[in-house]
Structures are given as structure tokens and as C-alpha cells.
Amino acid sequence: MKDFETIYKKVKKMAPEHHFEFKNDPFWILITTILSHRTKDKTTDEAARSLYNTYRDSYGLENADAGDIKKIIKNVGFSNVKSKRLIEVSKIINHNYGGKVPDSHDELIKIPGVGSKTANIVLTQGYDIPAIAVDTHVFRISNRIGLVKTKNPDETEEALKKIIPVKDQIEFNPVFVEFGKNICKPVSPKCDVCLLTKCCDYYINGKEIKNKK
Numbered sequence: 001m002k003d004f005e006t007i008y009k010k011v012k013k014m015a016p017e018h019h020f021e022f023k024n025d026p027f028w029i030l031i032t033t034i035l036s037h038r039t040k041d042k043t044t045d046e047a048a049r050s051l052y053n054t055y056r057d058s059y060g061l062e063n064a065d066a067g068d069i070k071k072i073i074k075n076v077g078f079s080n081v082k083s084k085r086l087i088e089v090s091k092i093i094n095h096n097y098g099g100k101v102p103d104s105h106d107e108l109i110k111i112p113g114v115g116s117k118t119a120n121i122v123l124t125q126g127y128d129i130p131a132i133a134v135d136t137h138v139f140r141i142s143n144r145i146g147l148v149k150t151k152n153p154d155e156t157e158e159a160l161k162k163i164i165p166v167k168d169q170i171e172f173n174p175v176f177v178e179f180g181k182n183i184c185k186p187v188s189p190k191c192d193v194c195l196l197t198k199c200c201d202y203y204i205n206g207k208e209i210k211n212k213k
């Protein structure tokens with residue numbers, strides 16, 4: 001079994017700090033995370049900030065016109081679907097939860113468009129509640145290194161829960177995301193500058209294959 005603490009210390013050394021536009025603001029963390037699907041961070045943050053400046057909170061957004069929202073978030077992926085989704089989500093938060101985003105995973109995943117990853121981002125970044133948010137970077141890197149051997153994000157979340165100490169869970173996702181964007185990229189990871197070559201299965205197996213040729 002790999003030693004998570006040793007690996008994580010090295011990943012933290014290599015990963016630039018992640019910027020959360022609305023850290024500790026659960027509603028806007030939720031909105032930003034919904035916007036972020038298939039969208040670059042910069043575009044997501046700009047769109048979320050413009051929405052915030054226009055509508056301020058879930059009550060403002062509930063009463064917004066979908067066409068107006070769409071114009072504001074036009075550079076975001078699936079802006080048509082998301083503009084309607086944001087109104088729907090705001091309505092549910094206002095009517096079912098008294099305007100406060102729920103702080104439990106079970107309640108969060110009842111909201112349309114909110115899966116486990118989004119719920120866990122809200123818990124960790126909105127409420128400072130430990131949880132493990134598995135996105136494409138976390139899934140890829142954890143499997144490459146060999147921290148887990150899993151086939152999908154749900155399995156990965158369960159497997160990582162067993163090895164990541166609670167104290168590391170809040171910042172784990174942003175650290176791995178930045179590491180994934182800068183070093184362990186989806187295509188052509190920068191193994192030549194990575195501090196994990198001695199313990200990374202992907203690197204070690206690749207070297208073994210080359211040596212056999």
C-alpha cells in the first residue's frame with residue numbers, strides 16, 4: 001500500500017495554490033461548481049462574479065430571467081441548460097431550505113444537477129466540512145500513482161476515504177486539481193519534473209515496458 005502522507009506532501013510542493021472565487025460562501029460555491037462543468041476556471045470565475053454582481057443571492061437568482069442569465073454566462077459550456085438550472089436550483093434552496101444551502105451530502109444530492117462531486121465541493125469549500133470531491137483530475141492522478149485502482153469516480157471516492165486522513169480532506173481536491181492542470185496533465189504528464197517518479201505506478205510501469213523493448 002502507498003503511503004498517502006508522503007505522496008501528498010510532494011504533490012503539495014508541486015501544486016500552485018488554487019483560487020476559489022467564493023470560498024466559504026456555500027451558495028456561490030454551488031453556483032460556481034455548476035457553472036464549471038466543461039468550462040475553464042477563468043471563464044467560470046468571471047461568469048460567477050458577474051452573476052453575483054447582478055443577482056447577489058438565491059432570491060435574486062430565483063427571480064431572474066433565463067435569457068438574461070444566459071447572456072451573462074454565454075462563454076460557459078452548456079449556458080442554455082445551465083441558465084435554467086440556476087433558477088431551478090435557487091428556487092429549491094429558497095423554498096425547501098429557507099434560502100440556506102444544505103450542509104449535508106444526502107440533502108445536497110437531492111438538488112437537480114448536484115452529484116457527489118459538487119456536493120463535496122460545497123461541503124469542503126463552502127462549509128469547511130471534510131469530504132472527498134472526485135473530479136476528472138483526482139480520478140486520473142489517484143489511479144496513475146496507484147493510490148487506488150478504481151473504475152469510476154464513486155469507487156474512487158470510497159477508496160480514497162479509506163486512505164486520506166480527515167485533516168487533509170478539505171484541501172485535497174484543489175491540491176490535486178492544480179497538480180493535474182500543471183504537472184500530471186491528462187495527456188503528456190510532465191514526469192520529467194515530477195517528484196513522484198519513484199512511487200508512481202504509471203511512471204514505473206512505463207519505464208519497465210521501455211526497458212523490455
Ligand code: SF4
Binds near residue numbers: 184194201202203
Ligand atoms: S510521475 Fe508522471 S504520471 Fe506519475 S504522478 Fe508524476 S507526472 Fe503524474
